[in-house]
Amino acid sequence: MSRSIIQTENLRFSYTTPEGVAPVVLDGVSLDIAEGSFVAVLGHNGSGKSTLAKHMNAILLPSGGTVYVDGMDTTDENRLLDIRRTVGMVFQNPDNQIVANVVEEDVAFAPENLGVPPQEIRRRVDDALKAVGMYEFREHAPHLLSGGQKQRVAIAGVIAMEPRCIVLDEPTAMLDPIGRADVLRTIKALNRERGVTVVLITHHMDEAAQADRLIVMAKGRVVADGTPKEVFQQVERLQSVGLTVPQTTQLLWQLRQEGLDVPLDALSDEECALALKHLLS
Ligand SMILES: Nc1ncnc2c1ncn2[C@@H]1O[C@H](COP(=O)(O)OP(=O)(O)O)[C@@H](O)[C@H]1O
Ligand SMILES: [Mg+2]
Numbered sequence: 001m002s003r004s005i006i007q008t009e010n011l012r013f014s015y016t017t018p019e020g021v022a023p024v025v026l027d028g029v030s031l032d033i034a035e036g037s038f039v040a041v042l043g044h045n046g047s048g049k050s051t052l053a054k055h056m057n058a059i060l061l062p063s064g065g066t067v068y069v070d071g072m073d074t075t076d077e078n079r080l081l082d083i084r085r086t087v088g089m090v091f092q093n094p095d096n097q098i099v100a101n102v103v104e105e106d107v108a109f110a111p112e113n114l115g116v117p118p119q120e121i122r123r124r125v126d127d128a129l130k131a132v133g134m135y136e137f138r139e140h141a142p143h144l145l146s147g148g149q150k151q152r153v154a155i156a157g158v159i160a161m162e163p164r165c166i167v168l169d170e171p172t173a174m175l176d177p178i179g180r181a182d183v184l185r186t187i188k189a190l191n192r193e194r195g196v197t198v199v200l201i202t203h204h205m206d207e208a209a210q211a212d213r214l215i216v217m218a219k220g221r222v223v224a225d226g227t228p229k230e231v232f233q234q235v236e237r238l239q240s241v242g243l244t245v246p247q248t249t250q251l252l253w254q255l256r257q258e259g260l261d262v263p264l265d266a267l268s269d270e271e272c273a274l275a276l277k278h279l280l281s
Contacts, residue, residue, distance in 0.1 A: 004035065005033055005035040005086070007031070007032050007033070008052075008055065008065065010028050010029075011030070011052075011062050012026055012064035012065050013055070013060065013063045014063050025220050026048050027220035028221065029052060029221065029222055031225075035165075038187075039198065039211055039213045040201075040228070041216075041217060042205075042215070043243070044242040047220065048217055051220075053169045053199070055067045055074065056087050056167045057069065057074075057086075057089055058074040058083050059089070061074060070086050085114065087164075087167060088158035088165070088166045090155055090166060091170075092173045093174055094147060094153070094154045095150065098154065100142070101143075102141065103137050103142055103153055104129065104139065106157060107156045107157045128156040128157070131156065132152040132159065132186045133152065134149060146179055147176065148179020148180065148182045148183055149182075152186055155168075155187070164196065165196065166198055167201075168199070170201055171183055171200075172207065173203070184210070205232075206246065209228045209246060209268075210228075216238065216241065218242075224238070229267055232245050233264040235253045248267055248269060248271070252264050255279075260279060262279055
């Protein structure tokens with residue numbers, strides 16, 4: 001059992017609005033994210049995913065319950081810098097995350113703010129740009145890059161802080177299919193090759209299917225939690241919270257409704273094809 005890097009215990013949260021009306025957005029979320037794991041979070045719009053993400057590096061603080069980052073309580077102001085160094089955040093819109101006119105300066109921005117010495121910054125920036133496959137673009141102007149390239153530069157900016165965990169809030173939502181694939185490949189490599197813990201919030205089933213663990217949120221609660229295979233088999237539960245399942249699972253589920261003996265856990269196209277071939281032979 002590996003150690004946990006993020007823990008939430010009965011986390012509750014309400015936004016304070018000018019009217020003072022504060023509906024509950026997170027309603028008792030208890031999660032344990034293991035160091036080195038790749039976790040996807042899926043859920044309908046408004047289910048509380050972004051609010052949960054913002055609790056993972058103390059952008060928001062709980063209204064009730066506790067959040068620990070590497071054992072540090074996020075309400076402990078003395079540990080705020082350590083918390084922000086441990087968990088980096090990547091958001092949906094790369095344009096809002098780019099701050100400089102040259103790619104390498106942009107990537108250097110966060111470590112400079114953390115007071116990292118200059119030679120060390122050079123090493124980190126080069127390393128981070130190589131990690132996301134954008135080293136050749138280091139002297140380019142970020143605003144001339146494609147959406148996917150910009151998002152990889154934004155990820156490099158977070159990598160340069162050398163966090164142990166990266167939380168990405170729908171990082172591919174604004175990208176074309178090629179940019180989306182490049183960003184996902186980058187995220188997976190960070191996890192597999194560098195051991196960075198990844199929490200990926202997404203509404204793409206195919207992205208969620210690639211994680212080690214899939215958490216489904218609805219109305220501020222966790223409604224399913226397991227491997228993607230385990231979770232996607234809960235077809236009716238997912239449909240009841242407004243989510244669809246991958247087309248492979250949907251097809252197999254329909255066949256089962258018709259009384260055919262096919263497995264529901266054939267998630268990839270290849271596995272699904274094999275299951276159908278088996279049925280016909
Ligand atoms: N800054 C805010 N002030 C008030 N309510 C908010 C704010 N941000 C989000 N909400 C509300 O909190 C709920 C959950 O939002 P969010 O965490 O963004 O969900 P998701 O990321 O799953 O779409 C929604 O009902 C949303 O309207
Ligand atoms: Mg969101």
